[in-house]
Amino acid sequence: MSSTEFLIQGISKAFELIFSLNPYILSITGVSIKVSGTATILATLTAIPLAYALAFLHFRGRQALIALVNTGMGLPPVFVGLFIFIMLVPAGPLGFANKIFTPQAMILAQYILVTPIITGISLAAIKAVPKPIIETVYTLGGNWKEAIIMTFREARFGIITAILAGLGRALAEVGAILIVGGNIAYTGSVGGIGEGASYTRTLTTAITSETSKGDISTSIALGIILISLNLSINMLANFFQRRG
Amino acid sequence: MEELFRVENVCMAFGKKEVLKNINLGIRRGEIFALIGPSGAGKTTLLRILNLFEKPVCGTLIFNGLDTGKTLRRRMSLLFQTPVVFNASVFENVAYGLKVRGFDKRIIEKKVVEALNTVGLPGMGKEKARMLSGGEAQRMAFARAIVYDPEILLLDEPTSNLDPANVANIEDIIKRIRDERGTTIVIATHNIHQVRRIADRVGVLLNGELIEVNSKDGIFTAPQDERSAAFIRGEMIY
Ligand SMILES: Nc1ncnc2c1ncn2[C@@H]1O[C@H](COP(=O)(O)OP(=O)(O)OP(=O)(O)O)[C@@H](O)[C@H]1O
């Protein structure tokens, strides 16, 4: 078999798997979306108030926190994975919780990775709101609460972009969730490929294991789904950026 | 005429830079007071102090017949020199002060439409405010500043971006607001002709000093200070 034939066969099989809604692939996609989606929602709930505090309040340690956020934006995922692994293993400080190799552990890892990203980008968007906008709120009789609402409205597209950037990063991330999630599938077999339905197996971690197993068409199918998800997120982010 | 507020011994500095020096000025209820002077004289700074935006380094503001504090600012309106546009529709922009004051939706609708007609932007409510031209944005900001009937209207160069027809219209509105509602108006301007057309009294600021306060007729016929006479003649003074 020539390499072209091999590739064409792999790709056509991959599309077959996707369009037949293969349950193994579906379960992996579901875990990816659930884990990264939940992590992004939790990160957003932390990041936006944090960005506001950093933008408007002058408290002690503010500069240090900003430095921490900036560092956190480029944190290597494997490092975060290792850190949480050490915390959660049975002998670790949080070992009693019995959470290593669970979706919750993966959510925690991605939460730590994504929160600084959403905070940093939101903070930049909030800070980019011109001072006269806020002053005008006051001249028209508004108070500080109305000023905050106004900055939110002015920065809204930037904040949405921040959330989408966080989600994109979470979905594409592999290092941390591989370490703390363990790429686990249930025993048995669904859909005639791979193993049982996914427990902590995501699009990215499954691609690594399927590829090393030599199941190229499954990997390609997972890759196509991953790329489509990230592409749509980017297009959405682009759309909002152009409106802002 | 009754004095509405007084500025007593006010001075202002940004860092080491003295911007206002010992300003004493009384503004009368229902007058149009023009603050003139060259660029950098301190007109904007004084308006910001009157709006309680900036706290002066020394001196006091005394308001008669108006309680001080938060509610006071709500009864004033300051229109910035550079038009500020909220990233929303023209309607939302103009409605802002009314919404903040909790007006009824139908009253807001009516007042905004009225204000837009007044400033020559009829039917523009649905437009995106960011898309307006410089002159349109300035008129929108003007509508936004007057729509809730402030008792004191502070205007910082409100016609600087406008063509002659719109200048005449805005000046006309300023006079009408004063005549019909008794609003007290302080307007900063470089424009001597504008002073001639709308002001009752004039204060001349030069390098942070209020060198002359006079009636309009007084300043044009018999200025008390040689430097304000030069400014009126259109000679540049620095
Ligand atoms: N926030 C600030 N920080 C430092 N300097 C300032 C600040 N605001 C104003 N100034 C300075 O104060 C002086 C007076 O400024 P102001 O804006 O009051 O002048 P103006 O009379 O309104 O001038 P223009 O006609 O150009 O608007 C200027 O020299 C300006 O540089």
Ligand SMILES: [Mg+2]
């Ligand atoms: Mg000015």
